[in-house]
Amino acid sequence: MAGCKVQLDFSDSRCSSCASHPYYIILGLILVHYATLSMHSQVTQEKCKVNEISSKYEHCGLHPDGVRDLDCFTKYPWSKLRCMWKPGKHASKNTHILVIQPQKRNYCRVYKNINKSREEITFYKNHYVTIQIFENSESKNCTKTDFQGSPESLQRCDPPNYVKFTRHSGKLDINVSWDQNDVKHIMSYSVRYKALGSLQWNESPGMSQNKTTCRVENLNSSVAYALQIHCITNTKCTQCPWSEAYTVPSEVTSQPVIVNFKETDVANEKGTRLVSITWKVSARDLHDGYIVTIGKESGEAPIERIDTIQPSITLILSYSAYSVSIQSFNNVSISPAVSHIIPLREDMDSMGDDELNVTVHNNISFKIYWKDFLLKKYVCYCAEWREEKTKTAYKSFYLKGKNYYTFSLLKEPLKPYKRYTVSLHVRPNKDTCNMKHLNNSEGTFASTKFYFMEGTPVSGPANISSYNLTQNSMVLQWSSIPEEDTRGFLLGYTIHYTENHLRGTESENNITVDPNVNKYELKDLTSGTTYQVQISGFTSKGTGKRSEPNFFTTTQEGSFKFTSIIAAIAVLAAGLIFGPPIIKRAKVVLWPSIPNPGKSNTMQKIDRPCELELLEVINTLKAEEWETKSLHIIEKEAVAPATILPAMLPLLCGLDKRGDSPGITCNWIQTETDDATGNTSPNNTTDTLLETQQTDLQSFPFPFPSGYTTMEMFQHVMPQSITAVTQDMESDPEDADLTVFNPKPGLDYVRQFSTSPVSDNDHLSTIL
Structure with a gap:
């Protein structure tokens, strides 16, 4: 019933607002809960005795995996002692107990329920103290760590809170800043470094000459380093711990290389051009981006810096001349710059005498005037003029309602006989006639040339x-x-x-x-x-x-005909001199020499058998045996029987030189020694030689296939002819008593005729 009363009480009109807002009740309960937790987790401190602490935590020991690296220090001026440590790897609860004990005192102070790894404690600057941290104090795995120190050694100056590195040419420049409580006590600092990945620090650390800057030299530009910094100890900074290791990347040493420069006109924009530049850098340089610096060649402000991570840039510029430099960079170095000049452009169609004109008053004053239609759109202008190969002068001005402007009291007087170029640029930004940015901030209206004083040319073409x-x-x-x-x-x-x-x-x-x-x-x-x-x-x-x-x-006049005649004569003479050797050589190469059988001198043409012709031929051969183109067959022995010669007559009848004797006939002549029966006396070999026998060349049993007869063919034909003649003699019974000599089985010699005459004893023999 009491619960009900409570409920009725809440429903009373006096608590209607509470009922209508239940979230207030929930919020109150949450606050109460967290307040209770904070009371239980709040660090408490109490006095203790040294003997009690030693006996209570005597089971705790030092262990590399337990609580460790206790370090305590204070800041100048004297303040509370700051202690920091690292908790153990296997701590069941993240709670620690800190015990501080002044030396030569039998009392101590205990800080319990410490859930963090640092604590500030009250410090007695006149006592040497021992500080201990206990972890897992209620278990057998309790671990501890100790710290001892005197007041004179507990004043610490922390490492710098800001560091900037700059590398160039094997040097490393360091710029640091310190905590505001330490900076007035730090006089200088030192650094140590090592190659990234190395285990040993440099044994000769660098030292600064002041508290802000330091330089380390003789470094390898292509090597990355790890570096630490700490202050130099003094009476106000008795502790100067090393900072964390900073990574210093290698230098960017390679100059970018411009690979493409392109310039095009901007559509519907008079006097402007779209400039695109592309470059590349060495792959061995680690860079974070690029710095593009661009400015006018005249020196007019601004000189604009553009940072980009892309190796290209596109700008909209006027026809003025610009200088561009490009560098790559990382967080410690900047590469050497590559420079490029965007030249003054003077080839625009509107650059004529009708657009811009110049009147020179004297060497320090001239006036320009232009078309008045610009007055409706522009009030900010800039004029640039320069002599060839000299620096450009400029003047920006605000002008309203006029289309001319006079430049006077020039810094550089105009020179006589020198050509000058003047350009007029218009700027659409009416807030200020001085440009804030170069990109897309002006256009070129017109350009023209002028002289302060003209002269005559000093040289000819x-x-x-x-x-x-x-x-x-x-x-x-x-x-x-x-x-x-x-x-x-x-x-x-x-x-x-x-x-x-x-x-x-x-x-x-x-x-x-x-x-x-x-x-x-x-x-x-x-x-x-x-x-x-x-x-x-x-x-x-x-x-x-x-x-x-x-x-x-x-x-x-007429030299053309005379020259032509001379040329023709020269060509003809060259043909006569060099033509035959060339033709002969060409004939040898293209048409090889093949003997003509009809004109062969080796064997003469065989027409038909002739007895008288044979004798004349033999005599002729003996008389003309020195002719090297004739074939002569000679045997130095007794004359063969006359019975063999008739067999040779058909073969030798046709042997003749190239021209036959017209007075000789080819018919056989019958002699008086022949009897009525036609038999020949065997005792008279001479008469037998003149025996007549009607024989036609066509009836010869061994005709030659052509007019060209080789020695091999001749040797094959002769034995067959002799055999045929012998058979004819055997067939006639009246000729049985004829004596027939067997032919000699060998050839004495076959040679061409030489210049030595043949002796009278030489006789023609049959070749077998």
Whole structure:
């Protein structure tokens, strides 16, 4: 029932607001809960006796995996003692007990329920103290760590709270800042370093000359280092611990290389161009990004720095000249810069006399004026003027309602005979006529050239030459006069030419051509005449110096025909001299020499058998045996029987030289010694040789296949002929008593005729 009353009480009208807001009740309960927890976890301290502490925690010992690295210090001026430690790896509860005990005192102070790894305790600066931390004090795995120190050694100055490194050329510059409570006590500091990944620190640490900067030298630019810093101890800083290890990357040493530069006009924007630059860096350099610095060549502000992580940049610029430098960087170094000049552009279509004009008053004052339609859009302008190959001067100005401006009291006076270029830039930003940024901040309206004082050219055209020479014309060609020698605006060239004769020269002829012309054809000249030619340029101040004299001769009348005849004769002579060897060589290469059987001298043509012809041939061969083109077969022995010769007659009848004797016939003649029966006397070999027998060449049983007969064929034919003759003799019974000599089985010799005559004893023998 009591619970109900409580409930009724809450429902009473006086607590209606509480019922309507139940979250207030919940919030109150949460606050009460956390207040209770905080009371239980709050660090408590109490006095103790040294003997009691020693007996209570005597089971606790030092262990590498337990609580460790207790360190206590204080800040100047004297304040509470700050103690820090590292908890054990296997602590069941993150609670510690700290005991501080002054030396030579039998009392101590205990701090319990410490859930952090640091604590501030009351410090007695006049006593040497021993401090202990206990972990897992209620278990058998209790561990502890100790610290002892005197008041004079407990004043600490912490490592720097800010460090900046800069590397260049093997040097490392260090800039640090300290805690505001320590900076007034620190006089200097030192550093130690080692190559990244090395185990041993450098044995000769560097030392600063002041409390902020230090330089370490003789480092390897391509090596990354680890580095630590601490202050130099003194009476106010008795402890100077090393800082954490800082990583210092290697230097960026490679200069970027520009690989592409592109310039295009911006559409619908007069006097502006889109400039794109792309570059690359060495892969061995570790970099974080790139620094692009761009400014006008004239020196006008601003010089703008653009940081980018991409190796390219795109800008919208006017036609003015700009200088660009590009560097790569990391957090400790910047690479050498690559520079590029974006040149002044003067080839825009609107750059004419109608757009911008100049009036020079004197060497320190001139006026420019332009089209008045700009007045409706622009009030901020900038003019730039410069002599060729000199620094550009500039002047920015605000102008409203006028289309002209006078520049006076120039810092650099204008020089006579020197050409100047002036450009007018317009700026759409009306807040200020001084640009805040270079990118897309101005455009070029027009550009023109002017002289403070003009003169005449000091030199003439060079490299004068001629071509297409004819009897009455020639074409002259020359190089333009250098701009620095014109000393004014070149209005044209004058060609001076005269006929050159031994008795003197005739009157000079002059022809004027435009300044942009560098060749001209002279006409109506005299054939075969030498002309002296000189060329000079002229300005508004007059004609300048002439070029050196040059001499050119027109062709002679009829010289073309004479030259053609000489050329034809030369070609014909060369053909006669070198033609036959060339043709002969070509014939040997292209058409090899093949013997003609019909014209062979080895074997003569065989027509038909002839007895008288045979004798004449034999006599002729003996008389002309020195002819090397004839074949002669000789045997030095007794004459063969006459019965063999008839077998040879059919073969030898046809042997003849190239031309047969017209008086000799090929018919066999019958002699008086023949009887009526046609038999031949065996006792008369001479008569047997003249025996007649009607034989036709066509009936010869061994015809030659062609007019060309080799020795091998001749040797094959002769035995067969002799055999045939022998058979005919055996068939006739009346000739049975004929004596037939067997042929000799060998050939005495076969040779060509030499110049030695054959002896009378030599006789023709049959070859077997």
